[in-house]
Ligand SMILES: Nc1ncnc2c1ncn2[C@@H]1O[C@H](COP(=O)(O)OP(=O)(O)OP(=O)(O)O)[C@@H](O)[C@H]1O
């Protein structure tokens with residue numbers, strides 16, 4: 001199995017996609033960090049009246065967590081896309097033939113891809129934190145709040161940030177396995193992450209208003225991005241489930257997609 | 272070096288795609304120490320058969336084994352079987368050397384094997400270039416290199432000569448012959464009987480997914496039939512005068528007469544008072560035998 005994982009990592013590292021993706025992740029992290037520090041943190045620390053919309057109030061630990069996880073939204077998107085590409089590339093470039101010749105037990109290949117994608121996802125997450133934690137800590141210390149790095153909730157948030165990168169990678173591999181058509185898989189990833197959320201949220205809001213059933217709104221937490229938010233917020237969000245419920249929901253999506261995809265892949269003709 | 276017994280057995284293999292019966296109740300065996308040519312026109316089902324043999328396509332019926340085991344039951348397939356199926360199964364943005372190193376990792380083979388097999392196929396100079404910039408023949412060589420990574424006992428190659436230059440084809444022939452002489456099993460597909468006749472000991476010829484002929488190459492060449500090529504403005508008079516010899520019309524009023532010789536045709540024409548514009552003896556070559564065996568079935572499906 002380790003040999004297979006090594007082979008999968010090699011596949012990623014011997015083509016260009018990974019560093020283009022990493023460049024994207026770093027770019028978005030830097031932009032998000034600048035906005036979070038210069039707009040959100042600065043307004044909050046100055047007690048600007050308009051800073052109330054950020055809801056970070058006097059919570060220094062919350063503010064630190066917010067700054068340290070800069071870039072998570074787009075970073076996890078890129079990791080998800082990379083996860084999908086790791087699978088669909090095999091069909092797109094017809095390398096599925098040599099891959100399955102080397103490893104005829106196809107589920108092993110998919111499991112190695114999952115493990116490899118998680119490793120790369122976590123590595124990407126670490127890179128973003130190498131940028132946002134030092135910069136954020138310097139800024140917060142300079143403004144008299146301190147780095148907050150001794151606060152358990154802040155440390156937990158950093159760990160959960162990495163978990164988010166890992167789980168979104170699993171989700172991406174799952175979608176790639178299920179769909180195998182490269183364009184379709186990438187579009188589904190983008191839609192799930194960027195569009196579906198708002199659309200489904202709107203429908204749920206309308207339904208719960210029309211039917212006067214407030215519980216319908218809670219279904220929202222089952223959506224991937226909301227589950228991710230629940231998971232990565234160390235402090236409780238009102239009305240939301242506990243963080244690990246979010247993690248389990250998100251992981252379930254990835255594993256169900258990957259599991260179904262594996263079943264299909266096992267029987268699929270490679271022609 | 273893998274299985275002691277490298278016999279390939281294809282047993283009543285059938286594959287029904289949605290609309291097409293690509294392979295239809297096909298059976299043959301390939302013995303170690305021989306080169307077997309696997310022949311058929313476009314769409315005959317060669318690639319589909321090889322893919323079923325290699326566990327890439329699930330048969331609708333029958334089974335195919337190598338050394339008594341299905342491909343997906345082999346513990347370390349690269350050490351037993353080397354296979355090259357098509358010249359396009361590479362990531363264009365990866366170098367040839369890295370392609371092989373990815374496979375080395377997956378098969379648990381040392382990375383130096385990548386360089387060794389590149390040397391074997393004469394690709395060392397292009398090893399660190401991306402596949403995007405390879406010619407068809409170079410991709411064929413890279414595919415061939417991959418088959419040798421695990422020093423396998425059985426080789427399965429789908430049209431390996433496609434895209435090779437004359438020097439490459441000569442090299443390939445010697446290479447395959449050498450492998451068979453080391454008692455390895457070699458199965459190689461082609462469209463051209465003449466192409467494999469020089470190397471192969473046996474042939475399996477299929478058309479429309481079915482076997483039309485199997486046997487020793489020597490037996491096939493022994494059958495090369497003679498025919499007489501005749502051109503005349505008055506075929507209507509000549510044909511009845513040929514005493515029932517089988518006549519096959521060709522283009523532009525040409526006639527091919529089977530089962531007789533040129534002097535007899537000439538004599539018959541003289542006796543019947545028919546004018547002849549051409550009279551030649553032709554020996555049908557291997558390609559003709561192949562066409563005779565497969566025409567009528569060879570409609571591309
Ligand atoms: N995945 C598929 N789905 C449907 N039909 C297929 C598929 N793969 C092959 N076929 C059909 O099966 C038949 C046999 O194809 P195959 O590729 O095995 O022929 P071949 O002998 O290798 O031909 P060629 O000499 O052109 O390579 C063809 O009619 C082809 O259209």
Ligand SMILES: [Mg+2]
Pocket residue numbers: 317318319429
């Ligand atoms: Mg073919």
